[in-house]
Amino acid sequence: MRRTLAALSLAFGLAGCAGSDAAYTQLPPGYLRDAAEIVARADWSSPDIVTVTIAGHAFSPNELVFHRDRPTRLVLVNSTDSDHAVVADQFFTDIAVERISGGGQTTRAPWVGKVVVPAGETRELWFVPARFGAYRFECPVAGHAGLGERGLIEVGR
Numbered sequence: 001m002r003r004t005l006a007a008l009s010l011a012f013g014l015a016g017c018a019g020s021d022a023a024y025t026q027l028p029p030g031y032l033r034d035a036a037e038i039v040a041r042a043d044w045s046s047p048d049i050v051t052v053t054i055a056g057h058a059f060s061p062n063e064l065v066f067h068r069d070r071p072t073r074l075v076l077v078n079s080t081d082s083d084h085a086v087v088a089d090q091f092f093t094d095i096a097v098e099r100i101s102g103g104g105q106t107t108r109a110p111w112v113g114k115v116v117v118p119a120g121e122t123r124e125l126w127f128v129p130a131r132f133g134a135y136r137f138e139c140p141v142a143g144h145a146g147l148g149e150r151g152l153i154e155v156g157r
């Protein structure tokens with residue numbers, strides 16, 4: 001139920017506020033039906049690790065390359081004193097998520113719509129890219145994408 005409420009708050013758009021994570025345990029429209037199975041059979045002993053730092057209204061790096069079918073840990077470091085988040089609509093529909101973790105909490109859900117990174121904190125998104133593609137990502141906090149908090153993701157072999 002809490003996750004449903006989180007999704008609703010995202011839908012209504014809380015301007016100027018990062019809100020809370022959107023993580024889904026029920027299959028949302030357009031997402032990978034077999035995400036839970038992909039995550040379960042992946043080998044998490046030596047994942048690819050990609051670290052992105054948020055500072056000065058920019059993601060660094062802002063061009064990310066992931067590899068299809070490779071278990072991946074995306075480490076999001078917020079070095080600012082305000083909250084930020086990551087949304088990437090088409091990318092998030094094409095990955096299978098193992099967990100969102102950080103701040104002493106772990107959320108396990110196969111599908112996500114938004115990852116919030118509170119001020120000064122770090123969050124990790126563990127996932128498997130399941131499709132090749134090129135995608136955009138950005139911070140959904142009002143005004144932040146326009147200030148430069150955006151980037152590109154490529155999933156290759």
Ligand SMILES: [Cu+2]
Nearest residue numbers: 084139141144
């Ligand atoms: Cu932001």
